[in-house]
Amino acid sequence: MNIPSGMEEGGNHPVAQKIRERFSSGYLGATLFRGDLSIHLKKEDLFEVGRFLRDDPSLDFDYPVHVTSVDYMGEPERFEVVYEFFSIRKKHQVRLKARVSEDDCTVDSLTPLWEGLNYMEREVYDMMGIKFNHHPDLRRILLPDEYDEGYPLRKNFPIEGRGWRDTFEFLESS
Amino acid sequence: MDVNDATTVTEQKPSLPLLRTEELLLNLGPQHPSTHGVLKVVLTLEGEKIIKSDPVLGYLHRGVEKIAESITYNQFIPYTDRLDYVCAMYNNFAYVRAIEKLLAIAVPERSEYLRTIVAEVQRIIGHLFWLGTQALDIGAMTVFFYTFRERETLLDIFDELCGARLTTSWYRVGGVERDFTSKIIDDLYKFVADFPSKIEEYDTLLVNNRIWIARTKGIAVISGEDAVRFALSGSTLRGSGVDYDLRKISPYGAYDKVKWTVPIGKHGDTYDRYWVRMMELHESNKIIKQCLDQLPQGEYKAYVPQVVAPPKERVFTDMESMIYQFKLYSQGFNAPPGDIYCGTEAHKGELGFYIVSQGGSKPYRLKIRAPSFIHMGAFDHMAKGYMIADVITIFGTYDIVMGECDR
Numbered sequence: 001m002n003i004p005s006g007m008e009e010g011g012n013h014p015v016a017q018k019i020r021e022r023f024s025s026g027y028l029g030a031t032l033f034r035g036d037l038s039i040h041l042k043k044e045d046l047f048e049v050g051r052f053l054r055d056d057p058s059l060d061f062d063y064p065v066h067v068t069s070v071d072y073m074g075e076p077e078r079f080e081v082v083y084e085f086f087s088i089r090k091k092h093q094v095r096l097k098a099r100v101s102e103d104d105c106t107v108d109s110l111t112p113l114w115e116g117l118n119y120m121e122r123e124v125y126d127m128m129g130i131k132f133n134h135h136p137d138l139r140r141i142l143l144p145d146e147y148d149e150g151y152p153l154r155k156n157f158p159i160e161g162r163g164w165r166d167t168f169e170f171l172e173s174s
Numbered sequence: 175m176d177v178n179d180a181t182t183v184t185e186q187k188p189s190l191p192l193l194r195t196e197e198l199l200l201n202l203g204p205q206h207p208s209t210h211g212v213l214k215v216v217l218t219l220e221g222e223k224i225i226k227s228d229p230v231l232g233y234l235h236r237g238v239e240k241i242a243e244s245i246t247y248n249q250f251i252p253y254t255d256r257l258d259y260v261c262a263m264y265n266n267f268a269y270v271r272a273i274e275k276l277l278a279i280a281v282p283e284r285s286e287y288l289r290t291i292v293a294e295v296q297r298i299i300g301h302l303f304w305l306g307t308q309a310l311d312i313g314a315m316t317v318f319f320y321t322f323r324e325r326e327t328l329l330d331i332f333d334e335l336c337g338a339r340l341t342t343s344w345y346r347v348g349g350v351e352r353d354f355t356s357k358i359i360d361d362l363y364k365f366v367a368d369f370p371s372k373i374e375e376y377d378t379l380l381v382n383n384r385i386w387i388a389r390t391k392g393i394a395v396i397s398g399e400d401a402v403r404f405a406l407s408g409s410t411l412r413g414s415g416v417d418y419d420l421r422k423i424s425p426y427g428a429y430d431k432v433k434w435t436v437p438i439g440k441h442g443d444t445y446d447r448y449w450v451r452m453m454e455l456h457e458s459n460k461i462i463k464q465c466l467d468q469l470p471q472g473e474y475k476a477y478v479p480q481v482v483a484p485p486k487e488r489v490f491t492d493m494e495s496m497i498y499q500f501k502l503y504s505q506g507f508n509a510p511p512g513d514i515y516c517g518t519e520a521h522k523g524e525l526g527f528y529i530v531s532q533g534g535s536k537p538y539r540l541k542i543r544a545p546s547f548i549h550m551g552a553f554d555h556m557a558k559g560y561m562i563a564d565v566i567t568i569f570g571t572y573d574i575v576m577g578e579c580d581r
Contacts, residue, residue, distance in 0.1 A: 004511055004512070005511070006510050006511060006512055007512060033512040033513065033514065034275055034276070034278060034512070034514050036513075036514055036515060038513070062402050062403075063402055063405060063418070064405045065405070065515065065517065065524075065526065065543065066515070066526060066528060066541065066543040068528050068539070068541040070530050070538070070539045071539070082513075082528070084515055084528070088402060088416065088417075088418050091423060093515075095515070114403055114405070115400075115403050115404055115551075115552075115555070116403055116404040116405030116406075116548060116551055116552065117405075118551055119547065119548065119550065119551035120405075120548065120551070123547070127239075141231055141232065142231055142232035142235045142580055142581075143232060143235065144232070152237060152240055153239060153240055153539075157240075159237075159240055159241065159243075159244055
């Protein structure tokens with residue numbers, strides 16, 4: 001993995017070392033930026049790494065902070081799913097990143113491990129259209145259930161919206 | 175009716191049709207005054223008992239995260255006011271802190287103190303608002319008038335400080351928009367001296383109030399372990415006995431320079447969360463007092479010309495400052511490529527911003543970790559088995575604001 005300029009290699013961080021030892025095939029690299037550790041993984045290993053983070057006593061990541069997805073339109077693996085965890089007892093942080101392609105836009109849900117991820121993953125599905133396998137209740141959350149104009153946080157979704165909204169006169173005149 | 179008739183009736187009893195006990199579906203909201211905005215909950219009931227609840231969110235969804243991708247970093251500050259419109263200052267604070275982490279710029283010491291004072295004033299306002307509405311929902315109307323009296327005093331200070339009461343936008347990347355006037359400092363000193371006696375007044379209304387205790391003790395209990403699993407934060411998490419406060423874990427502002435403690439509850443019920451917040455009022459008061467005493471002299475804005483607008487006097491007299499000002503307001507500043515997450519202990523919980531930058535003056539992706547949204551994820555777990563009247567208490571105990579929940 002290429003380390004982008006301005007970022008440091010994070011492979012020597014103790015958390016990254018543990019994950020690299022255990023998941024040598026799924027581990028793609030680690031970066032440090034402003035003290036935040038990010039670990040890049042293959043999406044197939046995400047669930048097992050999550051279980052390892054939660055259950056290993058020396059890692060002890062008990063607190064799911066947030067789930068996000070980023071759309072890198074034009075790249076072969078278009079979406080990136082980002083999970084961030086914190087350990088309340090050990091006071092350390094880790095961010096897991098896995099790339100997902102547009103054709104196979106699915107990733108294993110981590111909700112079975114942390115129930116609080118239920119709503120956060122639903123939001124990612126709602127906004128970016130990434131499907132979470134084995135999620136107990138994958139429905140739209142902020143947008144209406146019958147909404148069919150796409151996924152608004154994708155980069156090819158116009159900011160003024162789709163459907164009846166893009167027939168406003170002031171949009172046509174500009 | 176003679177004896178023989180009575181026996182025949184008892185014999186027939188087993189074959190009588192049973193009482194119909196089907197589940198009832200009830201839509202609560204979105205236009206219900208106690209749902210704190212536009213929140214709808216679909217409740218499955220068995221009599222008055224809640225079997226299942228399904229919050230329906232999104233009535234206030236405005237696509238703030240999408241808007242952020244098309245405007246510069248500074249232009250987004252007013253949008254953060256409209257997230258949690260009860261506590262605009264703390265949203266500004268959380269956002270500018272995230273940008274400062276991304277840019278790696280330091281803030282002058284005086285500015286850190288000013289920020290901490292205003293943030294704690296905002297926390298008191300938030301908790302007063304919460305206390306008033308929570309008591310109002312439960313039926314104790316008087317508390318509302320008492321808490322809003324103090325809230326007014328503090329909002330007048332905000333008015334003096336930045337010209338706005340609710341949508342403040344006073345924080346800036348690298349500092350604050352303007353310094354305290356001597357009137358603000360006097361007003362704050364006066365408020366800090368009076369406030370403990372005001373908290374006692376609220377206590378006289380609630381602490382021995384049998385209805386209040388019956389409606390809050392043992393209601394919506396969540397264990398510490400579950401609360402962590404559900405990613406609850408703020409007073410809602412601390413009420414369950416988990417010591418998690420970002421002001422202590424990763425201190426920012428002037429929180430590590432003053433003496434204060436984190437109140438921790440025990441039982442994880444609505445009453446303990448109420449107690450934690452009441453104690454936090456005392457702690458915030460202490461923090462404000464110490465910060466005012468220690469307030470150092472100095473600049474209230476960092477001098478980083480490419481990022482922070484230069485002082486107005488210099489813009490009018492100095493050519494370079496004028497160019498920087500022009501460039502900053504027409505193009506914004508450029509952030510280095512990278513991604514950061516920065517969480518801040520707002521009064522509702524951990525308010526975090528995850529920002530992905532690919533260089534340039536606009537964020538590539540901006541994600542808001544809104545505590546109200548995440549707290550709603552635990553709603554079903556906490557409401558199960560309680561009565562329908564307790565649903566209102568649970569809305570109150572989360573202290574949700576839909577502007578932040580739906581974004």
